[in-house]
Amino acid sequence: MKEIVAIIRPNKLDEVKDALEETGCHGITVTEVKGRGRQLGITESYRGSDYRIDMLPKTRLEIVVEDADLEKVIKTIVETAQTGDIGDGKIFISPVDDVVRIRTGERGEKAV
Amino acid sequence: MDVLSSGDTAWMLMSTALVLLMTVPGVALFYGGLTKKANVLNTMFMSLIAFAITSIIWVLYGYQFAFGADMLGGIIGNPTNLLFSGIGVDQLSGTIPETVFIAFQLTFAAITVALISGAVVERMKFSSWMVFVIAWVSLVYVPIAHWVWGGGFLSALGALDFAGGTVVHINCGVAALALVLLLGKRKEVKLLPHNLGYSVIGAALLWFGWFGFNAGSALAADGLAGQAFINTNTATAAAMISWVIIDYLKTGKPTVLGAITGAVAGLVAITPAAGFVTVQGAIIIGLVTSVVSYLSISYLKPKLGYDDALDVFGVHGMSGLWGALATGLFAAPFINEATGLFYGNPEQLLIQIIAVVVVFVYSFVVTLIIGKIIDMVMGLRVEDKEETEGLDISLHEETGYRI
Numbered sequence: 076m077k078e079i080v081a082i083i084r085p086n087k088l089d090e091v092k093d094a095l096e097e098t099g100c101h102g103i104t105v106t107e108v109k110g111r112g113r114q115l116g117i118t119e120s121y122r123g124s125d126y127r128i129d130m131l132p133k134t135r136l137e138i139v140v141e142d143a144d145l146e147k148v149i150k151t152i153v154e155t156a157q158t159g160d161i162g163d164g165k166i167f168i169s170p171v172d173d174v175v176r177i178r179t180g181e182r183g184e185k186a187v
Numbered sequence: 188m189d190v191l192s193s194g195d196t197a198w199m200l201m202s203t204a205l206v207l208l209m210t211v212p213g214v215a216l217f218y219g220g221l222t223k224k225a226n227v228l229n230t231m232f233m234s235l236i237a238f239a240i241t242s243i244i245w246v247l248y249g250y251q252f253a254f255g256a257d258m259l260g261g262i263i264g265n266p267t268n269l270l271f272s273g274i275g276v277d278q279l280s281g282t283i284p285e286t287v288f289i290a291f292q293l294t295f296a297a298i299t300v301a302l303i304s305g306a307v308v309e310r311m312k313f314s315s316w317m318v319f320v321i322a323w324v325s326l327v328y329v330p331i332a333h334w335v336w337g338g339g340f341l342s343a344l345g346a347l348d349f350a351g352g353t354v355v356h357i358n359c360g361v362a363a364l365a366l367v368l369l370l371g372k373r374k375e376v377k378l379l380p381h382n383l384g385y386s387v388i389g390a391a392l393l394w395f396g397w398f399g400f401n402a403g404s405a406l407a408a409d410g411l412a413g414q415a416f417i418n419t420n421t422a423t424a425a426a427m428i429s430w431v432i433i434d435y436l437k438t439g440k441p442t443v444l445g446a447i448t449g450a451v452a453g454l455v456a457i458t459p460a461a462g463f464v465t466v467q468g469a470i471i472i473g474l475v476t477s478v479v480s481y482l483s484i485s486y487l488k489p490k491l492g493y494d495d496a497l498d499v500f501g502v503h504g505m506s507g508l509w510g511a512l513a514t515g516l517f518a519a520p521f522i523n524e525a526t527g528l529f530y531g532n533p534e535q536l537l538i539q540i541i542a543v544v545v546v547f548v549y550s551f552v553v554t555l556i557i558g559k560i561i562d563m564v565m566g567l568r569v570e571d572k573e574e575t576e577g578l579d580i581s582l583h584e585e586t587g588y589r590i
Contacts, residue, residue, distance in 0.1 A: 121378045121444050122498065123437060123485040 205399025225577020360504020426453025
């Protein structure tokens with residue numbers, strides 16, 4: 076099992092969510108976060124003065140999938156969240172040791 | 188013998204309410220949107236309380252000293268109706284009831300002091316601000332209003348100020364400068380509007396209310412009011428376009444803050460000139476004023492290093508200065524019996540310069556003295572911790588947003 080953490084543009088959330096649902100991936104946790112990447116934010120200009128806005132609002136998705144579904148889910152996120160411009164975000168993938176469904180106590184892939 | 192005109196009275200009642208709208212909520216929203224999220228309520232509150240305090244001062248003694256019969260050689264009015272006693276319901280001031288004239292002038296005094304708050308936001312103690320409002324209206328606004336409008340020495344000299352270029356805008360801009368020099372810089376010197384939409388609404392209300400301010404200053408519903416009205420709108424539009432062009436030239440992108448700042452600069456600049464110049468003159472006054480204020484904000488402020496948070500000096504002081512001088516250039520004799528340099532009367536420009544210098548120096552020096560005394564007695568500035576935490580929560584135990 077793998078955990079996918081994706082940082083995406085907030086206005087891409089609905090599109091990504093719908094696309095994931097179509098691929099059969101239902102469970103998702105979403106948080107609104109702020110952060111920056113290599114470009115260190117963007118510049119805004121007020122009355123002739125430039126300010127660097129270095130913490131931009133982003134949306135963070137957490138999804139746990141079976142190994143077999145991993146590539147499919149990554150592909151879906153990349154295809155829907157991509158604009159090709161700076162600020163599209165990143166996906167981080169890490170292994171998951173175990174999963175527990177609290178309601179039934181089921182463990183492992185059954186609980187995902 | 189004066190005769191009441193119901194037409195004039197109706198227009199002046201309307202104008203008074205329009206000017207009130209400029210402060211509450213115009214200035215409150217304009218400034219509130221430009222500050223940090225944690226200071227939005229404090230910023231708006233400064234305008235609200237300034238309006239309330241000035242309202243009381245004005246009826247008790249402010250109007251009487253400003254507009255009473257001249258005494259002491261043009262320095263101050265003779266306050267015969269202190270505490271509003273002896274001002275009858277049917278008493279007239281020209282063709283309108285005196286009560287209406289008093290209320291109209293009240294709104295001018297209130298907005299002038301409220302405008303100063305924009306420079307000192309995010310770091311001034313609220314208690315000190317209230318004391319400052321009382322002292323400043325009494326010792327700075329009232330005398331200057333008398334000199335220019337109440338029959339004092341500047342009006343005797345022939346200084347032209349149709350609706351408040353010197354009395355309101357140079358005055359508040361210079362006072363703002365003096366006060367920020369005493370207060371010092373904020374810990375975080377930035378102009379990063381937390382809600383620019385508020386400021387757009389605020390600027391729009393200023394534009395709307397300014398028709399009462401300028402066209403109302405004709406004190407009648409007549410052709411001169413119409414001239415002031417069209418001049419006000421024309422200069423404002425020209426100044427907005429001018430600022431947008433400057434934005435394009437400097438950064439390649441037009442900004443909304445630039446557009447509304449230009450509009451306010453245009454409103455300020457046309458204020459002294461509204462009832463003296465032609466529409467063609469108004470266009471030039473508007474186009475030039477954005478350049479004056481832009482240069483002041485972008486070059487003068489960083490060079491001198493003062494922290495005029497929302498550019499009260501840059502917009503009101505400098506565009507007020509340009510407007511007062513431009514009145515001496517563009518005043519057309521066929522509009523309102525006053526002749527400027529371009530119509531063959533260079534002396535008018537000299538008189539305007541004298542008026543500007545007098546108001547500039549008096550306002551700056553007396554504001555410095557008032558500020559210094561308040562600083563020594565109760566302190567002007569909030570604690571560092573309060574500034575970091577935000578003034579809404581630390582001074583008022585409230586927050587603007589719970590979303």
